[in-house]
Amino acid sequence: MESNEKKLTPISQLGEFGLIKRIAAGFRHRQPSTLLGIGDDAAIIATDGSYKLWSMDLLVENIHFDLVYTPLRHLGYKSVIVNLSDICAMNGHPQQIMMGLALSSRFTVEAIDEFYAGVEQACRHYAVDLVGGDTTSSQQGIFISVSVLGEVAKGGAVGRGGARVGDLICTTGDLGGAYMWLQILEREKSVYADVPDLKPELEQYAHILARLLKPEARQDIITLFESMEAVPTAMMDISDGLSSELFHICEASGCGAIIYEDQLPLHSETRSTAAEFSIAPAICALNGGEDYELLFTISEKEYEKIDGLKDITIIGEITKAASGIKIETDSGQQFDLKAQGWNALQ
Amino acid sequence: MESNEKKLTPISQLGEFGLIKRIAAGFRHRQPSTLLGIGDDAAIIATDGSYKLWSMDLLVENIHFDLVYTPLRHLGYKSVIVNLSDICAMNGHPQQIMMGLALSSRFTVEAIDEFYAGVEQACRHYAVDLVGGDTTSSQQGIFISVSVLGEVAKGGAVGRGGARVGDLICTTGDLGGAYMWLQILEREKSVYADVPDLKPELEQYAHILARLLKPEARQDIITLFESMEAVPTAMMDISDGLSSELFHICEASGCGAIIYEDQLPLHSETRSTAAEFSIAPAICALNGGEDYELLFTISEKEYEKIDGLKDITIIGEITKAASGIKIETDSGQQFDLKAQGWNALQ
Secondary structure: OOOOOOOOOEHHHHHHHHHHHHHHHOOOOOOOOEEEOOOOOOEEEOOOOOEEEEEEEEEEEOOOEOOOOOOHHHHHHHHHHHHHHHHHOOOOEEEEEEEEEEEOOOOEHHHHHHHHHHHHHHHHHHOOEEEEEEEEEOOOOOEEEEEEEEEEOOOOOOOOOOOOOOOEEEEEOOOOHHHHHHHHHHHHHHHHHOOOOOOOOOHHHHHHHHHHHOOOOOHHHHHHHHHOOOOOOEEEEOOOOHHHHHHHHHHHHOOEEEEEHHHOOOOHHHHHHHHHOOOOHHHHHHHOOOOOOEEEEEOHHHHHHHOOOOOEEEEEEEEOHHHOEEEEOOOOOEEEOOOOOOOOOO | OOOOOOOOOEHHHHHHHHHHHHHHHOOOOOOOOEEEOOOOOOEEEOOOOOEEEEEEEEEEEOOOEOOOOOOHHHHHHHHHHHHHHHHHOOOOEEEEEEEEEEEOOOOEHHHHHHHHHHHHHHHHHHOOEEEEEEEEEOOOOOEEEEEEEEEEOOOOOOOOOOOOOOOEEEEEOOOOHHHHHHHHHHHHHHHHHOOOOOOOOOHHHHHHHHHHHOOOOOHHHHHHHHHOOOOOOEEEEOOOOHHHHHHHHHHHHOOEEEEEHHHOOOOHHHHHHHHHOOOOHHHHHHHOOOOOOEEEEEOHHHHHHHOOOOOEEEEEEEEOHHHOEEEEOOOOOEEEOOOOOOOOOO
16 A cells, blocks of 8 residues: 555554554544543543443454354353453443444354354343444454443543552452463364364363453452442553553553562462463463453552452552562562563564 | 254345344343443433443445555545444534554554544544554454444434424435445456556546545534524434435334435436446435435424525425335336345345
8 A cells, every 4th residue: 555665664563552652642632521542441531420431342363362262152252351341440330332243254143143142141241231333244254343331430440550659569360371271272273173063171171261261350349449448549451461461550650560479369270281381370470361350559558458358469569660570589589570461463 | 153953044144234133132231321222323321411422333344445446544534434424323423433453464554554644634623532442463454443432412312213204304415426436446446456556536526536435424414403403303324325224214213205306416426427337316326325424304394494405405205104115206206215225244
């Protein structure tokens, strides 16, 4: 589309986040109701009462999922969850979704029914309404676009930029499970390719299987925050990986961080599978994405509220920007953390 | 994805609207703020003040556009417009958009810049804010997903179901131009394929070229309605074709319609190009989509307000359902209208 005289830059040279910044730089806001635009988990739109949170995610076949080991019902469920998770990550509650689906003629009405059965299951579970969307053809592959609207109290949204030195760094649930399951799937892919009716039967991996195939949005944690009147200073959902998300928070907040390896929450199955693949368990937790847990920072004054909660783990502390972003290993050594999150554009 | 024992139905058997009904039937609403869901140009979401209108559209390469004759800047512009048009079609004003873009590695950063230059131009022209989205890879082709949020006064949204017997049927602008330009492009496609720098130079077709390449959302008409305190009884934007949209209004409103061929607003270029292709001009207006004009019905009591306005044409009248949906030709004969709108799933 470009003449040969112009400089042409491959997208991979910028990467996803470089591209987002480049796009955002070309736009300015004109609507008074636009409180927050590009650059966080969701946009914030003012209304007379509480604020609206709004987000969109694309899921592209063979980029974000492989139908060889993703049943369509699970794909429908997960497509909704990854969006709901973005609203939770802003400290809000999802309320409505739109579903855009482009698919080739190889898919039948029954296949679409399966996909939407998963969408409906997620909608029912989270009391979220499907209120529209678009269904159309593609020449090849499935493209899914979900947009979600949610609600948050006026002034109650939690972005990425509020972390302060001394804040506790916490995550919900356990990490790295989805990543380990993906390793198993890649190993077993050749087997699955020969099985027409796709029902993975790897019972010993039940927990990590569910992490990838049927993730959940941590709306329960948002409700928990409300009930104990605790408000995080910064928050994101872990879609690309803990390291990558931590870098985003530190960049937006202008701070550093230290993470303690021995505090990283890992499920026993994740540990054993990591051993099976000779991968350090911490690597799964740091670099594995798609767990859709919440990473948040919270004032140390809230320590009493957070400490000992079953589903929340304190994994580190916010430090000065000059200290960098570090991990302290079990042996007490400190290393620079690398943001090796998954990047759809590399 | 299905076992061979189950009945498998090709999507084309249901068509787009059959599929939408099938999907909608599987969902129910649980959120009090969901006032209108699937089945109109936009969903209606209650807030404490005015209502939010929300819509989403997908644009898929080689289904909705052909890059051989669609410059990326125009594609960006149009991607926004088709969404803004949905908000106008509900009698509202668009305020924010989200842009989802999946594209293959053959596209460069400079190509994306071109696309977003068009997006920015549309945002600037309509004072709409780009507040988020998603940019990712595809294995093949460009997939565009745009979602739009708009605002309408509480109770001021105009859906498809309010047309009543005796209402005037009106359209804005002129119809069939985009369709005729598409005919030219298809004819000239082999020529363009050989030209590396794509700048169509068919000056004599300037008007209809703009209809397809650079459509506009009729926000001016919504502002006009407000200024003259006129509220349509039903409204849609003409994306699939006048006939198709009229069928939707009649179905949703439980009524029939009569359209007068000699009242259909056609531009002189559309007429001359139709003659060139030996197509009856009325066919272009009835079956050609992508004009993004508004089709609306309005009480005959508002005749004085509407009559003689430069950009609004009264083309017919709402009748009883039993009378069917008819067109009266120049010679006074009446025929049943066919809903031959464009269908992305056929």
